[in-house]
Amino acid sequence: MSEISKLNSSCSELDLDRPNLEDYLPTGSIQQPHGKLRLRDLLDISPTLTEAAGAIVDDSFTRCFKSIPPEPWNWNVYLFPLWCLGVVVRYGILFPVRVLVLTIGWIIFLLCYIPVHLLLKGHDKLRKKLERCLVELICCFFVASWTGVVKYHGPRPSMRPKQVFVSNHTSMIDFIVLEQMTPFAVIMQKHPGWVGLLQSTILESVGCIWFNRSEAKDREIVTRKLREHVEGADNNPLLIFPEGTCVNNHYTVMFKKGAFELNCTVCPIAIKYNKIFVDAFWNSRKQSFTMHLLQLMTSWAVVCDVWYLEPQNLKPGETPIEFAERVRDIISVRAGLKKVPWDGYLKYSRPSPKHREQKYAKHCLIYLVLHLSW
Amino acid sequence: MGNASSTLTQYDIEEVQEHCNNLFSQQEIVSLYQRFCQLDRNAKGFISADEFLSVPEFAMNPLSQRLLKMVDGLNFKEFVAFLSAFSAKASMPQKIELIFKVYDTDRNGKVTFNDILDVLRDLSGTFMSDKQREEVLSQVLQEAGYTRESSLLLDDFVKILDKPGLKMEVEVPVD
Numbered sequence: 001m002s003e004i005s006k007l008n009s010s011c012s013e014l015d016l017d018r019p020n021l022e023d024y025l026p027t028g029s030i031q032q033p034h035g036k037l038r039l040r041d042l043l044d045i046s047p048t049l050t051e052a053a054g055a056i057v058d059d060s061f062t063r064c065f066k067s068i069p070p071e072p073w074n075w076n077v078y079l080f081p082l083w084c085l086g087v088v089v090r091y092g093i094l095f096p097v098r099v100l101v102l103t104i105g106w107i108i109f110l111l112c113y114i115p116v117h118l119l120l121k122g123h124d125k126l127r128k129k130l131e132r133c134l135v136e137l138i139c140c141f142f143v144a145s146w147t148g149v150v151k152y153h154g155p156r157p158s159m160r161p162k163q164v165f166v167s168n169h170t171s172m173i174d175f176i177v178l179e180q181m182t183p184f185a186v187i188m189q190k191h192p193g194w195v196g197l198l199q200s201t202i203l204e205s206v207g208c209i210w211f212n213r214s215e216a217k218d219r220e221i222v223t224r225k226l227r228e229h230v231e232g233a234d235n236n237p238l239l240i241f242p243e244g245t246c247v248n249n250h251y252t253v254m255f256k257k258g259a260f261e262l263n264c265t266v267c268p269i270a271i272k273y274n275k276i277f278v279d280a281f282w283n284s285r286k287q288s289f290t291m292h293l294l295q296l297m298t299s300w301a302v303v304c305d306v307w308y309l310e311p312q313n314l315k316p317g318e319t320p321i322e323f324a325e326r327v328r329d330i331i332s333v334r335a336g337l338k339k340v341p342w343d344g345y346l347k348y349s350r351p352s353p354k355h356r357e358q359k360y361a362k363h364c365l366i367y368l369v370l371h372l373s374w
Numbered sequence: 375m376g377n378a379s380s381t382l383t384q385y386d387i388e389e390v391q392e393h394c395n396n397l398f399s400q401q402e403i404v405s406l407y408q409r410f411c412q413l414d415r416n417a418k419g420f421i422s423a424d425e426f427l428s429v430p431e432f433a434m435n436p437l438s439q440r441l442l443k444m445v446d447g448l449n450f451k452e453f454v455a456f457l458s459a460f461s462a463k464a465s466m467p468q469k470i471e472l473i474f475k476v477y478d479t480d481r482n483g484k485v486t487f488n489d490i491l492d493v494l495r496d497l498s499g500t501f502m503s504d505k506q507r508e509e510v511l512s513q514v515l516q517e518a519g520y521t522r523e524s525s526l527l528l529d530d531f532v533k534i535l536d537k538p539g540l541k542m543e544v545e546v547p548v549d
Contacts, residue, residue: 039518040534042511045473045493046542048437053460053544055431056445057409062429066412346430 061342064251067283070275090298098145098297105141109134113202131205132183132236138202139180142173146293147301150177154308157182157267161233163311166259167269168331169241170249171282172289173296174271177304179206184239185229187222189213195289207236213244213348223258230262239269242324245344248281249273252337253344255328261320267311268327270335274303307334382407393451394458402546403454410450420447436497440476460544467532469542474531484525487511 074083113134120127143150157165165184167174172195175186185207190196199208209229211222229235242255249272260266273280278299282292296302309330314323332339387400398406413421413429423446427433435441445456458464459472477485477493494507512522518534520526526534 037510037514039514039520040537042494042514043473043477043490043531043534044540045437045476045497046469046540048435048497049441049473049476050460050542050544052432052435052437052441053457055429055435056413056426057406057457057460057544058547059429059431061431062412342430350427351430351434 060251060340061253061346064247064253064340064342065283065285065347066248067279067281067286068248068250070279086300090300094147094300095298098147102141102145105138105145109138109141117205128205128234135202135206136180136183139176142176143180143302146173146296146299148177149301149303150180150306151304152181152306152308157184157237157308159237162230162264163237163267164230164259164262164264165237165239165267165269166242166255166327166331167239167271168249168252168335168337169243169246170271170273171246171280171292173280173282173293173302174241175239177271177306178239178269181306183236185209185236186239187211187226187241191289193288193290209238213345219258226258227262230264242328243344245347246282246284247344248283249279249335250337251340252328252332253340253342255324256343257320257324260314260323260327263314265311265313266323266327268309268331268334270305270307270309270331272305272335272337274305276303277301280304305335309334390451390454394455394461397458397461397463398454398546399548401548405546405548406454406457407450410453420449421453422446436499437476437493440479440493440496443479444475457544460542462543462545466536466540469540470532470535471528472542473535474528484527485531486525487515487522 074080113131116127116130116134120130165178167178175184175188178184179186183206186203187209188199188203188211190210190212191199199210207229209222209225212218226238226240229238240259242257242259243253244256245253247253278296278301280296280302282289287295312323312327312330314320318326328339331337382404387403390403391398391400410421411417413425415425423442426442426445427438432438445453448456459468474485475481477489479489479492490511491504491507494502494511495504498507515521515524
């Protein structure tokens with residue numbers, strides 16, 4: 001488009017600091033406008049207003065975090081008593097049994113873990129091995145406590161250096177479901193309460209990295225820790241949830257590129273929960289993790305599929321962001337999730353001014369191109 | 375309607391429908407209510423500016439601040455009335471009136487050269503200088519028979535903008 005070069009020359013006369021319009025426009029987005037710029041074209045802000053109103057009425061970002069309730073099936077004279085019986089069984093029989101199972105599991109775990117941790121201080125390799133087994137054990141107990149029916153597909157992850165595992169994220173139980181099969185090290189947001197306590201004591205032994213979403217400086221420290229972990233041959237394979245937040249298992253939000261610029265193989269894992277008995281989405285705005293676990297423990301079962309997918313490497317000429325998108329595509333297709341072009345962190349903060357600049361560029365080009373084509 | 379209930383009665387729906395001149399169907403009003411309750415996090419009966427801005431698609435819109443002044447604190451009935459300008463059944467003058475209101479921030483019924491410049495600035499950001507904007511606007515106004523000192527009224531807007539190509543419609547998703 002010769003207009004762009006005319007535009008750039010007129011821009012350079014006026015202000016050298018002006019951002020380069022071409023950088024912000026996707027190629028071929030503006031068709032060559034015909035004719036002169038008229039007052040009605042200038043005053044017509046209807047497309048922008050329509051977009052704003054469209055966002056007010058429905059937007060793809062909020063949809064990712066909506067818990068979609070299942071259709072009630074019990075409103076009928078035959079099914080309602082059955083459902084009531086089900087409630088009695090679930091809360092009166094299953095729940096206490098599960099709490100018992102979980103308590104026994106914890107007792108066994110602590111009885112083995114504490115001695116191992118304290119007495120085998122000198123024999124690190126053996127200690128780590130035992131601790132890994134014990135963590136896997138307690139995760140099995142957790143999964144049993146919600147009657148987790150997990151089907152694993154694909155080859156089990158192997159302990160090799162220079163590889164990370166990435167997965168879509170629906171709830172903190174994703175970690176437990178995966179951990180019962182393989183002792184992953186994980187990178188997690190530091191939580192308060194009993195979860196935080198577990199994080200700092202037991203998960204330390206499988207090797208975990210903490211971060212704090214609200215701290216901006218944290219990013220560099222975390223990137224460094226990630227790199228160090230991946231380089232170490234002895235460390236457990238690292239599991240990362242690149243979405244950065246829990247999504248409702250119908251959509252995937254954009255993956256953060258941190259996991260994809262570590263110079264190592266990325267092994268995608270896809271998790272899809274079956275909502276037949278309970279919705280495993282942890283809506284952290286609506287319930288605490290404890291309530292979420294209680295909800296799972298008073299339902300019939302948690303059914304899910306886990307697919308271990310083919311390891312991927314950065315292709316020549318591919319940027320980490322493109323790599324992240326490609327892996328997100330693989331996971332979304334496998335788990336039947338729709339992709340949305342939003343950053344999960346927008347749940348916690350407003351979009352930065354940079355995001356608006358693409359919209360500005362489009363408007364300016366229309367005005368200036370029409371203006372200059374006289 | 376109440377401010378804490380999350381169900382609408384038939385009376386409520388009809389009241390809202392009347393208030394928006396039947397531009398939305400009853401099903402659309404129910405959908406809009408679900409959306410309203412979703413955005414109004416603590417069931418206050420209105421959506422605050424912050425809650426509107428939590429929708430990234432809205433926050434990123436160049437005209438979001440102007441629209442925010444018009445929708446901030448509206449109750450459900452007024453919310454629907456505001457959105458009714460975007461219904462497919464709304465008349466062209468009604469849509470143009472909304473556009474006029476976006477330009478006319480001081481509500482004096484007149485849109486001046488500076489008002490239009492302000493909107494242009496919102497839309498073009500740092501990509502154009504004030505001088506470039508003034509240049510483009512002056513020339514275009516002159517072309518259309520106005521001057522820098524002219525104030526445009528709603529009738530002028532209707533005259534200028536009422537063309538078959540103007541489309542300002544939003545579809546309300548109905549389950």
